[in-house]
Amino acid sequence: MKIALLGYGKMGKIIEQIALDRKHEIVLKIDYTNLDELTVDNLTKADVAIEFSTPDSVLNNIRQCFEAKVPIIIGTTGWYGQLQQIKDECIKTNNALLYASNFSVGVNIFFHMNQILAKLMNRYPYYEVQVEEIHHVQKLDSPSGTAMTIAEGIIDNLDSKTEWVNVLQENGDEPIDAVKSNQLLIESLRIDSVPGTHTVIYDSEVDMIEFKHTAHNRSGFALGAVLAAEWIQNKKGFFTASDMFNFDVK
Numbered sequence: 001m002k003i004a005l006l007g008y009g010k011m012g013k014i015i016e017q018i019a020l021d022r023k024h025e026i027v028l029k030i031d032y033t034n035l036d037e038l039t040v041d042n043l044t045k046a047d048v049a050i051e052f053s054t055p056d057s058v059l060n061n062i063r064q065c066f067e068a069k070v071p072i073i074i075g076t077t078g079w080y081g082q083l084q085q086i087k088d089e090c091i092k093t094n095n096a097l098l099y100a101s102n103f104s105v106g107v108n109i110f111f112h113m114n115q116i117l118a119k120l121m122n123r124y125p126y127y128e129v130q131v132e133e134i135h136h137v138q139k140l141d142s143p144s145g146t147a148m149t150i151a152e153g154i155i156d157n158l159d160s161k162t163e164w165v166n167v168l169q170e171n172g173d174e175p176i177d178a179v180k181s182n183q184l185l186i187e188s189l190r191i192d193s194v195p196g197t198h199t200v201i202y203d204s205e206v207d208m209i210e211f212k213h214t215a216h217n218r219s220g221f222a223l224g225a226v227l228a229a230e231w232i233q234n235k236k237g238f239f240t241a242s243d244m245f246n247f248d249v250k
């Protein structure tokens with residue numbers, strides 16, 4: 001497969017290595033130094049584009065891929081307010097797009113279990129739930145896309161929560177004002193070079209349940225993105241990671 005890498009930072013470089021190991025070819029690499037090379041002509045040389053750039057760049061990059069009719073895999077977070085608009089454009093133009101807030105197998109298993117746990121916790125209303133995410137200090141967006149997906153999984157399944165609110169404690173400073181009982185708190189911390197840690201906490205007066213995923217490095221995210229690029233070949237439509245992973249245990 002011929003791959004265009006849109007974004008060649010921490011993730012782009014690991015994706016390149018994994019793609020080469022899996023016998024793919026990198027035909028285009030874009031970062032902030034060569035944006036003039038991101039043209040429809042250059043994109044059409046690729047079978048697929050893998051996009052890990054910045055929240056400010058991603059929408060333009062998606063539209064360039066739509067114009068070039070190149071399937072696109074999106075790892076970039078911080079743009080989900082535009083998701084419905086991009087979905088409509090993807091379908092209208094008969095393109096192929098797969099996005100995921102987190103491409104690692106472990107986190108996608110976590111997403112699945114998080115929904116089951118939230119449904120179960122309806123029976124035990126004396127537990128208060130919150131989500132905590134920890135990432136490296138270079139991260140541009142908060143809350144993390146992964147934390148948003150976790151929060152949506154809880155809100156969809158736990159009757160007491162209808163919306164999430166976010167607090168970013170960059171320096172471990174003061175927490176938060178009052179959180180309403182229908183609101184799910186997502187606490188974001190930025191510490192050193194942490195690749196990504198997410199915890200769902202159910203706390204009561206007598207005990208605490210902590211459900212946690214810790215990324216040891218970025219390789220799991222990168223492998224998932226390459227698997228998605230392989231998966232989307234010959235498909236049209238708007239997809240997310242759950243279309244690719246199958247966690248049906250029956």
Ligand SMILES: NC(=O)C1=CN([C@@H]2O[C@H](COP(=O)(O)OP(=O)(O)OC[C@H]3O[C@@H](n4cnc5c(N)ncnc54)[C@H](O)[C@@H]3O)[C@@H](O)[C@H]2O)C=CC1
Pocket residue numbers: 006007008009010011012030031032033035052053054055057061074075076077078100101102103104221
């Ligand atoms: N979905 C997932 O599994 C994961 C998602 N991410 C997300 O991926 C994104 C990138 O993460 P990192 O690689 O850690 O960031 P990074 O800051 O190391 O790399 C970003 C890259 O984008 C480039 N860039 C800037 N403007 C661009 C443009 N207009 N077009 C193309 N490239 C451009 C920069 O030069 C840089 O090479 C972030 O939004 C992050 O949250 C990160 C890890 C996993």
Ligand SMILES: O=C(O)C1=N[C@H](C(=O)O)C[C@H](O)C1
Pocket residue numbers: 077101102135139140143144145146147195196197
């Ligand atoms: O910026 C990161 O590094 C990561 N971003 C994604 C997110 O926002 O959830 C995925 C992963 O946690 C790493």
